[in-house]
Amino acid sequence: MxxxxxxxxxxxxxxxxxxxxxxxxxxxxxxxxxxxxxxxxxxxxxxxxxxxxxxxxxxxxxxxxxxxxxxxxxxxxxxxxxxxxxxxxxxxAKAMDHTEDTLQACREKGLRLGIITNGHSHLQHAKIDRLNLRRFFDVIVVSGDVEIRKPDRRIYELALDRLGSLPGETVIVGDHPCNDIWGAAQVGVRGIWLRRKHDWDESLEGGKPWRTISELNEISVLLEQ
Known part of the structure; x- marks a missing residue:
């Protein structure tokens, strides 16, 4: 797809x-x-x-x-x-290196963008606004707003429904092996794992990352594939 x-x-x-x-x-x-x-x-x-x-x-x-x-x-x-x-x-608060350039490149490709994050509503929304990121996104799903937390499959299904995209038409970018990559894989969304502090948990079956990156600016090249 x-x-x-x-x-x-x-x-x-x-x-x-x-x-x-x-x-x-x-x-x-x-x-x-x-x-x-x-x-x-x-x-x-x-x-x-x-x-x-x-x-x-x-x-x-x-x-x-x-x-x-x-x-x-x-x-x-x-x-x-x-x-x-x-x-x-x-x-x-500080944005990750290459954040705005990466998001802008995704928008220029005509992609719909969403945030899916665990946390208290006021804190997560404050982070998004402090970093001036809201303007890039079509959908923002905060666990504190919907009372569902990653890796519960329902939060990814909700995000997909709001985005209007199918799992096979969507990828997720995140640093947490379980909450971002494995959890999304359970509903058929491919994962781009941004390696930060977390090692891959080998006990996670059926949810390996589609691709692994070290910096956000690697995403544009991956999406061309």
Missing amino acids: QLKAVLFDLDNTLMDRDYTFRSFAQQLVRECLVPMDEARREELVAEMIERDKDGYRPKEGFFQELIDWLPWREATSLQELKAYYDRHYMTH
Whole structure:
């Protein structure tokens, strides 16, 4: 079938979450913790990144762990830390390299574009708007809006229905082996795996990526195929 549509994951696919979280963590350590030298600050930032598990941990549990573990200048509450996160996290948002050029190239090919992302509605929509990406997309499906999360097959079926494309006419681009590539493969959508932090999970059967890339600007060449 002729390719008609491309679905994209958001975090660590279109938005450079690694950069965004690290930059936010550096601000928190600098502003909210007891004075320390640069080496110790970087140790704490690295530990925060490790404990965050690439954003796949529930936020309240992660924030409570930070409250219990970090050396705060002043005692803080879960509510105060959540408010600090909401105020500052998105100010560090950065698009992945080649994002706009890649999306523009897809549009110029006449492809319909969609985002399919897990997360809280207000946060995911804020990321999209902060990066000025909404203008490229025909469809945006956020798990918090529809109460279905990847890799549940229904969220891919919903995205396809809204795009008006069949599985064989669609590819998905994402960094997570299960949530992006394997999950979409269960409904017949081919996956372009953007290699970031995650290794391929060999226990995932029936969902290997169609292609593997290291940078988004490789997509234009693949789509010519």
